[in-house]
Amino acid sequence: MPTKKKEDIAIDKDTLKKEIVRQLNVTLGTSEKKASRQAWWKATCAAVNEQIFSLLTKTQQSHYKNDTRAVHYLSAEFLMGRLTVNNLVNLHLYDVCESAVKELKKELGLDFELSDLCEEEPDMALGNGGLGRLAACFIDSLATMNLPAVGYGIHYEHGLFRQEIHDGRQIERPDSWREYGNPWEICRPESVQEIQLGGFVETVFEENGYMKKVWRPNQVIKGVPWDIPVVGYNGSTVNILRLWESRASEFFDWDVFNAGGYVDSQTEKAQAETISKVLYPNDSTEAGKILRLVQQYFFSACSLKDIIRRYKRAHGNDFSKFAEKIAVQLNDTHPTIAIPELMRIFVDEERIDWEKAWDICYKVFSYTNHTLLPEALEKWPVYLFERVLPRHLEIIYEINRRFLEDVVDAKWPGNDWIKSRLSIIEEGEVRKVRMANLCVIGSHKVNGVAEIHSKLVKEDLFPEFSQIWPDKFCNVTNGVTPRRWLLASNRELAKLYTETVGDTWPVNLDKLREATKLADDPDFQKKFMKIKRNNKVKLAEVIRKETGIEVSPDAIFDVQVKRLHEYKRQQLNLLYILALYRRVLQDPDYKMNDHVFIFGSKAAPAYTMAKNIIYAINKVGDRINNDPRIKGKIKVVFMPNYRVSLAEKIIPAADISQQISTAGYEASGTSNMKLSMNGAITLGTLDGANIEIAEEAGKDNNVIFGLTVDEVKALKAKGYNPWDYYYGNEELKAVLDWLDSDYFTPGRPGELSCIKNSLLGGGDTYLALADFAAYSEAHRKVDEMYSNKKKWAHAAIVNSTTMGKFNSDRSIQDYVDQIWKLDTCVVK
Ligand code: 26W
16 A cells, blocks of 8 residues: 655645634634634644545445445444644655644744643543553454444443542542533534433234334433444545434433423433543453443443444345344454344334344344453353343343243253353342353354464363354454654654565555665664654653653663553562562672663452552562662662553563563463564463464564463462462562562562562462573563674564564454455545
């Protein structure tokens, strides 16, 4: 795909300058003299929006005219981050805009550049972590590849909490990303939808003797759509991300109001608006909260109504082409309720026979699994379902009855054990609906997110399902968009690549392999490492500003950025830091490169152990950073409030990418791809996509350690005893015992003991102690490698230039080929 040349750019610098000032005056209602930076930022966005809206209209017309098949990506989370830089870059307007702002600065005596304006934008943090950011990368790729697609999600008023660190502890503060307005979203009152909740189901006999089920809900909720334009790179397709905001329906308000219940009507209004108020901050444990189920139904039902409305505009009430035109991807089980909802619409409202309806339904849906953790697999108590979605529960029972009788009993006659395993309903004291089983039964394709994960989904999570439908299961390895994660966030390296291999690499990342040949070229190495150092200087400044800690850009920048979870093993990283610190204390001449350990991580507010690990990192850090005896050889930095915009500053500056999950637990990981793409060496286990990254970049250019998936299974089967490792390793024992003292929490001994206790008394579920020795040895190799500047530069360049596979465009192409069967629609 060719990149747009200057002459194609739809707006030139002078016009843009005028347009920004005009927007400042007419849209923001302020003057050049009085305007705040925020106003200037918004005016700049508004000026660019004119371009975007015209492309959006063209895209929509072209999709409608061609009656294209489209994919609808249903996700409870879209972690978009900031949009300004990305939109400018994708439209090839960044440089033009940068010089426009520079000239305005000079002419009007302003005190900022474009990059300062972009810092005004709050992150759109409508997601927890990997799954939400993946959705954001995917919609960028879909637009870039000219594929007809709509993202559907929830317009949370409050995204993921803002993290503050007080005396080393995480404090959660509300995030209010749109408090002062968001220039990128457009409200679409003309596309409001209404959905129903609660009540009961009535059986009605019609005149012709047919029986029908009628749902009599007791609540109606309005879904107001907000559209965020998704600008493809090269700027020809602009798709939309449609996010639903909940409001009270006027209809119901009015009823109560007329009955003299003004106050009650306000309560009802508040209740309705609660639905889209806040994102649940859990990324692995399902709390089973009724509001979350309502959120899931709310956005799934609004989205389906929207899809059907659009389908009917082209095809009327003839649903025979529905599965041909519509693909719906379920991003994990969160939108699973869309399956029974579509059946309800077909059977109850459109009066289609069950068999016919089911035949359309399962062809429409496909499901991506993102986790094997048992506690993350969603199960909803039947009694909750009964209260909120009584008709859906009946439909689920019917789907289940037919599946167990027609499919399971045919394959394993009379085998009640298998039936109970495969049933959508889990029996027990509290009966539960297993959303993953419903997903597998109601979808035509099920995919995992990395080779190893997909294999485990098939063999360990759904072995019987995969015997029934072997072709249903497939793999699509995750990817990340190189537009955001390299072109926009590491502009100097991007420039070097463009000079070296031409300007098509942002859409064809494999092109960078031409630069792999230069991995040993002294001149190229020098340029590459200079850029890395510049990025480290910039990050050191951010670290100083945010934490007050001084770090040297000549030290190794060793990064572990991801949600905090015991399976991701930030505690293993901490144990090694303690060991290293102890070595230096015992031997002031201990040979090592200066080493900065950088963490960025939020813990789920109710996950106590995760919060304790954050506390321990901060307390150990305080002690080490302020210990003159070690002469600054080790620094430990915990960056507060890790989020997309901070990731964009940390990742380009990383030397080491820590990907140290217990093998078999990290489905894929995506920070591993971003870090490698930016020239970090992976220090990791053979888990998730690490395996494929090491395959692409070569094992010699990364440092792989630790138990494999099979070894983890074998050790657990044999009976794992963490005490063996404690008594078997003097250094490990010493650092664990250190945690019991008050060395890191003066006057308060035992504050960090919980970490030792969970690793020993608690059984060390994630085998941190079993991997410690191998991890420590891996660190030694990293340090040795870093001492050899040429070898290090070689490895960094090879990593960065061989990540073509992890372009999210490749992931999307895999979805298109294996699952969605979509055609591109180039917008003229
Ligand atoms: C509370 C319910 C719940 C359960 C799971 C909420 C959110 C989840 C997500 C599935 C957690 C998640 O983000 N998983 C990550 O998905 C990434 C994208 O595929 C993978 O790269 C990560 O390995 C996986 O942990």
